[in-house]
Amino acid sequence: MLDEVQNVESWEKAINSFNVDFDIDIYITGSNAYLLSSELSTLLSGRYIEIKMYPLSFKEYLIFNKYDDTSNLDNKFREYLKYGGLPAITLIKYNDELVLSYLNDIYNTIVKKIS
Numbered sequence: 001m002l003d004e005v006q007n008v009e010s011w012e013k014a015i016n017s018f019n020v021d022f023d024i025d026i027y028i029t030g031s032n033a034y035l036l037s038s039e040l041s042t043l044l045s046g047r048y049i050e051i052k053m054y055p056l057s058f059k060e061y062l063i064f065n066k067y068d069d070t071s072n073l074d075n076k077f078r079e080y081l082k083y084g085g086l087p088a089i090t091l092i093k094y095n096d097e098l099v100l101s102y103l104n105d106i107y108n109t110i111v112k113k114i115s
Contacts, residue, residue, distance in 0.1 A: 001027045055085030065090055 005011045005028050018026055056064055061080050064087060083093045084103075092098045 001029070003029045006030050056087060056090075057085065061085055061090070 002011075002015075005015070008014075015026060015028065018024065058077060058080050062076065067076055079093070083089050083099060086102075086106075089099055089102060092102065
Protein backbone atom coordinates (compact mmCIF):
# COMPACT_ATOMS: atom_id res chain seq x y z
CA MET A 1 0.00 0.00 0.00
CA LEU A 2 1.53 3.31 -1.11
CA ASP A 3 -0.10 6.64 -0.32
CA GLU A 4 0.76 9.93 -2.06
CA VAL A 5 3.45 8.10 -4.03
CA GLN A 6 3.35 10.79 -6.74
CA ASN A 7 5.58 12.89 -4.46
CA VAL A 8 8.48 10.50 -5.09
CA GLU A 9 10.57 11.00 -8.22
CA SER A 10 10.29 8.11 -10.74
CA TRP A 11 7.78 6.29 -8.55
CA GLU A 12 6.24 4.58 -11.58
CA LYS A 13 9.53 2.80 -12.36
CA ALA A 14 9.70 1.40 -8.84
CA ILE A 15 6.07 0.26 -9.01
CA ASN A 16 6.67 -1.47 -12.35
CA SER A 17 9.76 -3.24 -10.98
CA PHE A 18 7.82 -4.44 -7.91
CA ASN A 19 5.16 -5.76 -10.24
CA VAL A 20 7.75 -7.70 -12.25
CA ASP A 21 9.94 -8.93 -9.38
CA PHE A 22 7.30 -9.91 -6.82
CA ASP A 23 3.98 -11.74 -6.84
CA ILE A 24 2.10 -9.03 -4.96
CA ASP A 25 -0.84 -6.67 -5.26
CA ILE A 26 0.09 -3.01 -5.16
CA TYR A 27 -2.36 -0.33 -4.04
CA ILE A 28 -1.64 3.30 -4.82
CA THR A 29 -3.70 6.10 -3.34
CA GLY A 30 -3.43 9.81 -3.70
CA SER A 31 -5.30 13.05 -4.06
CA ASN A 32 -3.08 14.67 -6.65
CA ALA A 33 -4.51 15.43 -10.10
CA TYR A 34 -1.41 13.78 -11.57
CA LEU A 35 -2.68 10.39 -10.45
CA LEU A 36 -5.97 11.08 -12.19
CA SER A 37 -4.35 11.82 -15.54
CA SER A 38 -4.54 9.54 -18.54
CA GLU A 39 -0.74 9.22 -18.34
CA LEU A 40 -1.16 6.85 -15.42
CA SER A 41 -2.03 3.93 -17.70
CA THR A 42 1.08 4.59 -19.77
CA LEU A 43 3.32 4.90 -16.71
CA LEU A 44 2.08 1.62 -15.28
CA SER A 45 2.11 -0.21 -18.60
CA GLY A 46 -1.66 -0.70 -18.55
CA ARG A 47 -1.58 -2.93 -15.47
CA TYR A 48 -3.91 -1.06 -13.20
CA ILE A 49 -7.51 -0.70 -12.15
CA GLU A 50 -8.69 2.80 -11.28
CA ILE A 51 -11.26 3.14 -8.51
CA LYS A 52 -12.70 6.63 -8.30
CA MET A 53 -13.91 7.79 -4.92
CA TYR A 54 -16.79 10.24 -4.72
CA PRO A 55 -18.39 12.01 -1.76
CA LEU A 56 -21.27 10.25 -0.08
CA SER A 57 -24.73 10.71 -1.56
CA PHE A 58 -27.42 11.82 0.88
CA LYS A 59 -28.65 8.23 1.16
CA GLU A 60 -25.09 7.00 1.86
CA TYR A 61 -24.64 9.86 4.35
CA LEU A 62 -27.66 8.62 6.29
CA ILE A 63 -26.31 5.08 6.34
CA PHE A 64 -22.75 6.19 7.22
CA ASN A 65 -24.06 8.21 10.17
CA LYS A 66 -26.33 5.35 11.25
CA TYR A 67 -29.46 7.50 10.90
CA ASP A 68 -31.86 4.57 10.87
CA ASP A 69 -35.08 6.47 11.48
CA THR A 70 -36.49 8.66 8.75
CA SER A 71 -37.79 11.34 11.09
CA ASN A 72 -36.37 14.83 10.78
CA LEU A 73 -35.09 14.21 7.26
CA ASP A 74 -35.21 17.96 6.61
CA ASN A 75 -32.76 18.58 9.46
CA LYS A 76 -30.54 15.74 8.37
CA PHE A 77 -30.53 17.07 4.80
CA ARG A 78 -29.59 20.56 6.05
CA GLU A 79 -26.76 18.94 8.01
CA TYR A 80 -25.65 17.11 4.84
CA LEU A 81 -25.69 20.39 2.88
CA LYS A 82 -23.75 22.17 5.62
CA TYR A 83 -21.03 19.56 6.09
CA GLY A 84 -21.01 17.79 2.74
CA GLY A 85 -20.58 14.15 1.92
CA LEU A 86 -16.92 13.58 2.74
CA PRO A 87 -16.77 10.69 5.22
CA ALA A 88 -13.99 12.25 7.31
CA ILE A 89 -16.09 15.34 7.91
CA THR A 90 -18.93 13.32 9.37
CA LEU A 91 -16.52 12.20 12.08
CA ILE A 92 -15.73 15.82 13.08
CA LYS A 93 -18.97 17.56 12.04
CA TYR A 94 -19.74 18.90 15.49
CA ASN A 95 -16.54 20.97 15.45
CA ASP A 96 -17.08 23.66 12.83
CA GLU A 97 -13.52 24.98 13.21
CA LEU A 98 -12.02 21.57 12.36
CA VAL A 99 -14.45 21.11 9.45
CA LEU A 100 -13.53 24.50 7.99
CA SER A 101 -9.83 23.76 8.36
CA TYR A 102 -10.26 20.34 6.71
CA LEU A 103 -12.22 21.80 3.77
CA ASN A 104 -9.68 24.61 3.32
CA ASP A 105 -6.88 22.05 3.22
CA ILE A 106 -8.70 20.03 0.56
CA TYR A 107 -9.41 23.16 -1.46
CA ASN A 108 -5.78 24.33 -1.25
CA THR A 109 -4.39 20.90 -2.06
CA ILE A 110 -6.65 19.98 -4.96
CA VAL A 111 -8.38 22.98 -6.48
CA LYS A 112 -5.60 25.57 -6.23
CA LYS A 113 -2.89 23.17 -7.44
CA ILE A 114 -4.89 22.13 -10.50
CA SER A 115 -5.51 25.67 -11.71
